[in-house]
Amino acid sequence: MHSSSTLFPVALLSAERRGDLSEDVYRIKAGNSPDPSVELALTRLGMADQTRAQGVPVILLHGSFSNRRFWYSPKGIGLGAYLARAGFDVWIPEMRGHGLSPRNRQWRHNRVADYACHDLPVIAAFIQEKTGQAPHWVGHSLGGTTLAAALGGGYLEPERVASAAFFGTQVSRVYWPLKVPPVAWGARLVLKRFAQISGTRLKRGPEDEPIGLALESMRWHGLFGRFGGKQGDWWAGLADVDVPVLAVAGAADFQDPVWACRKLFEQLGGERKQFLRLGREEGFDAFGHVDMLVSKAAQAQVWPLVERWLRDPLLPVHETTVVREPVAVN
Template sequence: MQSSSTLFPVALLSAERRGDLSEDVYRIKAGNGPDPTVELAVTRLGLADQRVVQGTPIILLHGSFSNRRFWYSPKGLGLGAYLARAGFDVWIPEMRGHGLSPRNRDWSHNCVAAYARDDLPAIAAFVREQAGQVPYWVGHSLGGTTLAAALGGGFLSEGQVAGVALFGTQVSRRYWPLKLPPVVWGAKMLLRRWGQLSGPRFKRGPEDEPIGLAFESLRWHGLFGRFGDRHQDWWAGLAQVKVPLLAVAGAADAQDPVWACRQLFAQWGDARKQFICLGPEEGFEAFGHVDMLVSKAAQAQVWPLVARWLRESPAAVQRACDASQPLTAS
């Protein structure tokens, strides 16, 4: 499936059949940011026997220390593969220096602000061009935070997003020691010594993360910190977002607790929104931060929920919100 993008240079790295699925891997070089070496790998999944992909486009954004394999394993398992088999047009970007995306020149300085300002708009434009439809976006953890930043900061317009699903995403949790300047100074000295955050070393995942992300987080959680960059308050911007939202939290998620995820949900400006807590009181297992999307229990209880939400029109989402009826797995 050759790229015919007229937006910016795009290379088709591979076009393979993986069992019943087709897997096309593109590398896009938008050149729309201060670092001209940024290149992003984007994998497209579809049914192998379907010559023309016609399903609704879905963009899946992985979290920190991760890559496309969070959504799509080498054995053809995962939410991405599930949605492709359900007839959706699935797109899985890998952020700078993750998976098939090479490290850019200024990799150590990468941060959410750069992802939200430069990368997500380029991905949105490319998928919109190739799919011919406005895509839905699904983000987990840092992927969801980046989505919130892009929308709250106005980097992604409402015309580029049909709807958003956020899993384990919050920016309200407070780390009170980081309100003390000496603690922040010590943390910065330690981070500079490490040079990067190693996922394998800290048993967080297969990928490393740049210290730019950590410095940015320290600024957010500092004494006068806020969710935003030096010029914009993204948190305040979220109140103006007019895009349907599905926000999902895990009852056993200690990293991004339910109460904090609910605060982001409450700040979201669009009335077409639904909050789901994955816990026994709501008829689910007590899901944690990762197993809410990557586990056999998630395959049975959460993946069908996502497919159902994607199939519903905004009007149906509005009706569900008005009736205060939570979505349940079919």
């Protein structure tokens, strides 16, 4: 079987029709990670009656305890399906050990640093090879955090990013107990006894998360912690990022509150950026962390704004949007 890419081994696992949608599932084994067993599943959504995708590529990054089903259900409902029907070429990666991506040998040690440094660049290269265009990126929660790390660390070159949208994404919320060294040390010792955190047991989602992510987050929020990895300070690097940015926060999101999402937005460089609060004062429902993208209210109030953003990231997506550059509206 020939690879679907000239860059690295990629297998087409399935090509199915799902109602009015087409669903192609690829398996990437780039071998660029220190753990050579890493394989990533990448789903492409399009319209079933099209012989080939013709729209602008959009990459949707799921958050923690989640998988591709966050973006589209087996019945063809979700933002991913909505965008495919609107004419976009939709790509949905699943992080290591999530959904159709198998667990790698060192799965328990996986971190955002691995996703940002090794996985997102591979995904971007393959999609750009297939489409000939720089993709738009949309990340929710941990997906947005991973995207921010990839941009701040310089792992994603600007020519591979047509725009970046962050939903419910922040790294500034303070966990005061972690600032106390004995408490932090004790918590690390306890966590290292486990391989994973169960999403179903905690009622957070259908997937487990490797303990490496929790240990990495503790390091970020420790006494002298910073949003970064061994190779650099991602937070400082965000100031050098100059791509169109949309940051969206839910007024009722207590996991990633508005003020913290706004802080990430302000840290990002460039002037082509917008911040939107989803609250009653702005004319929306008071959206929380998940229902800002997965709910009937989001379908009516938020999805059309995402489509508007993707069609022209230089125009305000809403009349209440905070824009960091004077934008002429035709």
